[in-house]
Amino acid sequence: MADFFQQIVSGLASGGIYGALALALVLIHRATGVINFAQGEMAMFSTYILWTLTTNHDFSYWPAFAVTLLVSFLGGIGIHQAVIRPVERGSQIRVVIVTIGLLLVLNGLATWIWTGEVRAVESPFGRRTLDVGGVAISVQDIGTIVVCLVTVAVLWAFFQFTKVGLALRAAAVNPAEARLVGVRVPWMLGLGWGLAAVLGAIAGMLTAPTNFLDPNMMQSVLIYAFAAAVLGGIDSPVGAVVGGLILGVGLNLLGTYVDFVSAELQLPAALLVILVVLLVRPAGLFGKPQVKKV
């Protein structure tokens, strides 16, 4: 039984990471109407920035964390301005192909700059475990869950209680009317990309201590985030987080207790989740079904 709870806690930790990245996908989908295939590589790139700051420039962890978030934010806005804005009004396929191009560029650049070598990233929470009623819980897992929850709460408050947050929501829901009431829609979309980059950076930095840092580190995490976003409903922020947690715990339990699903079959399991949800309930758990106008 102790093992069971242990698996749940570590499932929640990885679920929090999937949820954060899924939230980034949802933000961009709501703002730009596309799925950003480069989201994982953006997160990986941010994590390399953290690694460089802490190993080469004598930053301690949390200042480096803050600087990385800032750089990622600016980077996200920059990417939107440079390559997404010109194709935004065209067909979705073109935007998807541009994000694929970004995926290649960021992955290649990371290999180019930092070599493909696998790096260890320190954990800000240490490697200790806590003993709670016979259940060994790693502090790293607890820290991950807390950071994810705080991030989601801050983001929610930002969207709910600030004027910029309101403008962001308006720009996503109805760009034409938002423009009429004075919202600078292109900047809001850029801001959406910036925030998504920040969320991705958090997901990346939390993944790295357990998964190690290399240019392909976020590839499978991105698939889990896709599955989480689809499960929760690609337009629902709450759904993304809940979907991430369900997926994290579910996959962890599946991997532990079902022999057939060894570590190798977790990715295909996520793929199965994507396919089943898309076929049975394309709007996901929290999304509103869309009616297609002809």
Place this chain on the structure above:
Amino acid sequence: MSRATLRTLLAFVALAVVMLVLPAFVNDFRAQQLAYVGIYLVALVGLNILTGYTGQISLGHGAFMAIGGYTSAILMVDHGVKDIVTIPIAIVVSGAVGVLFGLPAARLSGLYLALATFAIAVATPSVIKRFEGFTGGGSGINLFGTPELTASLTPVRIAGFELTFNNWLYYLAWVVALIGYVIGWLILRGRTGRAFRAVRDSETAAVSSGVDLTRTKVLAFGISAAYAGAAGSLFAIATTFVNPDAFPVALSIFLLVGVVVSGLGSLTGLIVGAVFIQFMPLWAQSISKSPGAPAVVYGVILILVVLALPGGASGLVSRLAQRLRHR
């Protein structure tokens, strides 16, 4: 016969003649590289039928290539089937898998299809590793030196000519590529091709003109996967081994890059895409020796093409031709 058809035929015959005599002028190593160009061409024709003509994006065509490649490898090593005999079988198997995948996928629109196929591309290597008894797991299946692999140990004699392994590969790949080209052209110019384009341009309009959406999309998936299977089978024969890392996500992405660079919805430019996929990594190495350089170059070119040259290479050619005519 219309003038356009005649021109296409002439261009095709010219291409076939050039490809027939080319090995006499290039060395063995170059012949092998050109064989790979032929292999990629097969896959690109298939992907363009699906993405360029039917409007269904696929980021997972490497997975269908993997199915073709493993079908050939398993048949050759475990069942002693001659390599060229395995090609049609690989085509049938991956075509069937394509139809099976197309049945649910036909219900997914644009973005979601991209997402599902991308997930397939990422998941493929781990599925292959999991079913170790069948696929040889991470170490894969080695074909080199097996008697089923034509010309691998001793040169093969065909019609009085002695062909080394690489020249044999070259002709095998290009014969399949040219046949694939012709079949693709025939499919696309007729009724089926019109249905494909109708689905791409407007699903609503296609349905109201009596096109069966599901049937058309599933057919496109099947045909496209069959091409990928042929390419995968040739790929396995050419590399003389298969393992999970031979079919990474990158392969699927490079195929999409190839199609976009050559021009979606046009068969003529595909050779450019195939040459691009094969030789770009080598050119990129001249910029930097870093293993990351090819990906950066691929990515930058992909973005530039989408931003500045939506028709790809064939779009550029037809625009130039038009300008010349209007002089």
